[in-house]
Amino acid sequence: MGAYILRRILLIIPTILGIMAISFAVVQFAPGGPVEQVIAELTGQGDSTTERLTGGGDNLGADEGLDGEFSAKYRGAQGLDPEFIAQLEKQFGFDKPALQRFGIMLWNYVRFDFGESYFRDITVIDLIVEKMPVSISLGFWILILSYIISIPLGIKKAVSDGSRFDVWTSGIIIVAYAVPGFLFGILLIVVFAGGSFLDWFPLRGLVSENFDELNWFEKIIDYFWHLALPLIALSLAAFATTTLLTKNSFIDEIGKQYVVTARAKGLAERQVLYKHVFRNAMLIIIAGFPGAFITAFFSGSLLIETIFSLDGLGRLGFESIVKRDYPVVFATLYIFSLMGLLVGLLSDLVYTWVDPRIDFERRDV
Numbered sequence: 469m470g471a472y473i474l475r476r477i478l479l480i481i482p483t484i485l486g487i488m489a490i491s492f493a494v495v496q497f498a499p500g501g502p503v504e505q506v507i508a509e510l511t512g513q514g515d516s517t518t519e520r521l522t523g524g525g526d527n528l529g530a531d532e533g534l535d536g537e538f539s540a541k542y543r544g545a546q547g548l549d550p551e552f553i554a555q556l557e558k559q560f561g562f563d564k565p566a567l568q569r570f571g572i573m574l575w576n577y578v579r580f581d582f583g584e585s586y587f588r589d590i591t592v593i594d595l596i597v598e599k600m601p602v603s604i605s606l607g608f609w610i611l612i613l614s615y616i617i618s619i620p621l622g623i624k625k626a627v628s629d630g631s632r633f634d635v636w637t638s639g640i641i642i643v644a645y646a647v648p649g650f651l652f653g654i655l656l657i658v659v660f661a662g663g664s665f666l667d668w669f670p671l672r673g674l675v676s677e678n679f680d681e682l683n684w685f686e687k688i689i690d691y692f693w694h695l696a697l698p699l700i701a702l703s704l705a706a707f708a709t710t711t712l713l714t715k716n717s718f719i720d721e722i723g724k725q726y727v728v729t730a731r732a733k734g735l736a737e738r739q740v741l742y743k744h745v746f747r748n749a750m751l752i753i754i755a756g757f758p759g760a761f762i763t764a765f766f767s768g769s770l771l772i773e774t775i776f777s778l779d780g781l782g783r784l785g786f787e788s789i790v791k792r793d794y795p796v797v798f799a800t801l802y803i804f805s806l807m808g809l810l811v812g813l814l815s816d817l818v819y820t821w822v823d824p825r826i827d828f829e830r831r832d833v
Contacts, residue, residue: 472816501794595784605695669696718745754815
């Protein structure tokens, strides 16, 4: 197992390198980069972001000797001082060749130095940490709810396959899976969060403004009061998928010969189910854990965060892509890809814990 773990860790390096290289290459051809974002703001209404980047508007005037290179390179650059455009390129690092910029970025990322956001006066790592509580709260509780509810329900459906309970619950699960989470979230807001009916739940933030003044019990209640509707909206798809996957996996195992043999030996049904079937049936659930982990924590909550006014990593990533805040985009991509690969390795280790018969040493990675 030690050699397998070492090979997997070594494979992380070219995998991360490939992900970053492809993403970096795509960005080079994407229109509307950070320099063009600043130019658009200068030639439009402008805002505080532009003032911070330009130092209050120095060297913004038109130059009769405007170099045509900048006006051709950046859309909307006509009328701006070429020296100012060159200053912007240097500030964003675009005065260097693409390969050199990529090499510098990788060297910094190896040392976990992610630099500073282009358009926010804060380092990227501090910005991620600032948004992390929302994503951790949503992701952690979604995983807990999904597995705690779905696995026992899936086992029950497998044992009572074809019964009235199985049919009714399958209908509910299919409807829950078909309804988009964000649409159900809007329905919850309309009904329970001050829409057209009831006003039972808050609509903004992870905690109340007076959270620090509450005692520990009131803080717990306030925390889950704010999380209730987003968690319900987010859990639909995960709940349905995990339940049906568990049911089908158990049904497949229950029909195998070793189960028939165990029953023939006089073992109790509960013992057959949880001592023999459970270990084999849960392998497919464990295999899906890394994807569920990454989706729940980092990529599955953008619309929910927007609808419920929660400022988490999903919203941060989307806004950074729109704004072309490349340090934030690449840093989050690097961190989440690295975590996904490590969680995949952890999943394999759990495989061997659930079923010691699995030996990754005897197969190719």
